[in-house]
Amino acid sequence: MTVWDRPEPPPRPVPLDRERIVAAAVALADEGGLEAVTVRKVAARLNAGPMRLYGYLSTKEELFDLMLDEVQAEILPREPPRDWREALRVLAHRTRQAALRHEWLADLLGGRPALGPNGLAVTEATLAALDGLADVDTVMRAAETVSAYSIGAIRREIAHLRAERATGLSERDWQRDRGPHVTSMLATGRFPALSRAVHDGTDVDAGTSFATGLDWVLDAVAARLTLPAE
Structure with missing residues (x-):
């Protein structure tokens, strides 16, 4: 039985329900990451005893x-686009935006399927955008491919943000600090492809990089959806 299937216990002198518990936990995670979230700390924020929370959840x-389910409500657009490509693009960008608001979300994405009502709604919106465009297995692989790209790119961006805070160096400051080492290594001639990328490549921000990569993935999905049946 999942946490959503169990009834909540009756209220007591200190008002408590899953909605309040989750709001307190999300606030703690926003402040200090998932490691800041414990049943004891959530209970303290609600002025309740820790054992009371176990009436609403087991672990x-x-x-x-x-x-996770609470934040996934932020991913669903009010008006789903009719075009499959735009629908998947919107869901991916809204997932990234939710992760930038709640960095801990990146640590929970990509695990076991989300079974809460909002998580199921996100999955439904993703599959519904592709429904009827190909056989169900192709639709599933397409959805998984877009999800894998989005989660990987989001985690990479969040990791960079965390590194900046941990070191106190922005990405540009870090590159400047490591510049002499990189320059000396490239001068050996052992890394010609990397050297071309460093000297000739265009530096773009994380949002542009995410959008470009997503478009390329959607191009690949479109090619598979339009292949003739064998």
Whole structure:
């Protein structure tokens, strides 16, 4: 039985329900990451005893499930685009935006399927955008491919943001600090492809990089959807 299937216990003198518990946990995670979220800390923020929370959830993993589902509500657009490509693009960009607001989301994306109502709604919106354009297996692989790109790119971006905070160096400052080492290594001639990328490549921001890569993935999906049946 999942956490969503179990009824909540009756209220007591200190008002408590899953909605309040999840809101407190999300606030803690926004402030300090998932490592800042414990049942004891959530209970303290709600002025309740820790044991009371176990009437609403059994484990910290269930709390993470509830938190993930809460934030996934931010991913669903109010008006789903009719075109499949735009629908998948919007979902991917909204997932990235949610992760930038709640960096801990990157740590929970890509695990086991999200079974909460909002998580299921995101999955439904993704599959519905492709429904009828190909056989169900092709649709599933297409959805998985877009998801794999989005999650990987989002995690990479969040990792860079965390590194900046940990070192106190922006990406550009870090590159400038490591510049002499990189220059000396490239001068050996052992890395010609990397040298061309460093000297001739265009530096773009994370949002542009994400959008470009996503368009390329959607191009590949479009090619598979239009292949004639064998």
